[in-house]
Every structure is written in C-alpha cells, then in structure tokens.
Amino acid sequence: MTRFKRSRQRDRIMSLLCSTKSHPTAAWIYETLKPEMPDLSLGTVYRNLKILAFQGKLQVLHSGSGFDRFDGDTRPHYHLLCTRCGAVEDVDLPVQTELEQKAKALLGQRISGHRLDFFGLCASCASEQSHGKN
Ligand SMILES: [Zn+2]
Ligand SMILES: [Zn+2]
DSSP states (O other), X not given: OOOOOOOHHHHHHHHHHHTOSSOOBHHHHHHHHTTTOTTOOHHHHHHHHHHXXXXXXXXXXXXXXXXXXXXXXXXXXXXXXXXTTOOEEEEOOOOOHHHHHHHHHHHGGGOXXXXXXXXXXXXXXXXXXXXXXX
16 A cells, blocks of 8 residues: 655645535635645645545545535535535435445445435525525
C-alpha cells in the first residue's frame, strides 16, 4: 500500500470535512481554507481529496453533471440531492441490507455495497417554497 507523508494541509481538509454536513465541493473547501493557508491552490485541494478518498477517509459523491462533492462520513448512508440548488443532505434511513441481499441473489458476490440517492428539495429550498416564493 502506498504511504503518503502526512501533510498539514491534508489534515486541515479532513477536519474541515468532518466539521460540516454540507458535503462540500473542492472549490468550497479551497475558498474556506484559503484565508488561513495562503499557499493553498485548488490543485492541492483536489490532490489531497484524492489521497483521502484512496485511504478510505472520505466518500466521493460523483454527480453526473456539476462537481463532485465530498463527505467526511464514510459510514454507508443515503443522500437527498436538491434538484433546485444542488445541495446534498444526509437521509437518516437505516441501510437497506435487504435490498443488497436481493442484488446479491441476482448477481452473486460481485456486489460489495450499494448507494442510494433521493431527489427532491433540500430543507432551505422547501421552506422558501412554502413561504410563497415562486
Ligand atoms: Zn436546495
Ligand atoms: Zn453524507
């Protein structure tokens, strides 16, 4: 297994990711850390996120369009993707092991896990809508 030298920037990226539930993009991480780390570049942020993903310390949420988002919570859990503003929220639903068993029954041990995304409105878009805007 490749070993990576610890880096202060990477540690800081990780602690920022663990302190937020917003599933940020690399650009957001860069903009948030830039004031305290003037030598930080967006390329460094991407490189460190890649290493952290490789080490299993974060989850990458690939979006078909738009930018990947990053989640410091590596336990299996589900997400709600806001169709209006692109925000990502955690969905507090038990992991559906039954669904995974069904897939295994169909495809065998090739299955090692699953991911499930819901689509709809995030809490803030939903409250805006119920307050009559739009
Ligand atoms: Zn939204
Ligand atoms: Zn999450």
